[in-house]
Structure formats: C-alpha cells, structure tokens
Amino acid sequence: MSLFDFFLKSEVDPRDLKDKTLKVNKTRCPQNHRCPSVRACPVGALTQDKYEAPKIDLKKCVKCGKCLRVCPTGAISFQ
Numbered sequence: 001m002s003l004f005d006f007f008l009k010s011e012v013d014p015r016d017l018k019d020k021t022l023k024v025n026k027t028r029c030p031q032n033h034r035c036p037s038v039r040a041c042p043v044g045a046l047t048q049d050k051y052e053a054p055k056i057d058l059k060k061c062v063k064c065g066k067c068l069r070v071c072p073t074g075a076i077s078f079q
C-alpha cells in the first residue's frame, strides 16, 4: 500500500463537519506542483488549472476529508 493510499483510508466523519465549509488557503499553497488532493477527491469536486491552487465545487463536495490528508502544506481545511 502506498503512503497515498494509507492516508486515503482514514476518513473524517461528515457529521462533524456539517456546519463547516471546505476552503483553500492560497497563501499556503506554493502553486508549483500538480495538486495531489485533486486526485484524492472521490467525487471530482477539486479542479486545478496548470499549477494554480485548486478550486472547490462545493455542490459536489461530500466532506469526506480525503483532500486534507494528502495536501502536503495543509492548504485545504474546513472552516
């Protein structure tokens, strides 16, 4: 099992997040790589143009928390 798969195995309980919104902190994102969180999202809620910070489609997001676990800089969080 890869480290990537290991991190994806643990999920956040969506009931703990019902009043929170997923946000991308652009100042924490170096915007110099392909975002691993885009690949981690099981519903395609994250997209990325070139190496820019990812964008979130909040209508698609199911608040699983998988994207948070693979972002190396902690640029994605629930607030």
Ligand code: SF4
Pocket: 022, 040, 041, 042, 043, 044, 045, 046, 056, 060, 061, 062, 063, 064, 065, 066, 067, 068
């Ligand atoms: S919380 Fe889950 S569904 Fe929402 S953007 Fe992150 S990986 Fe996708």
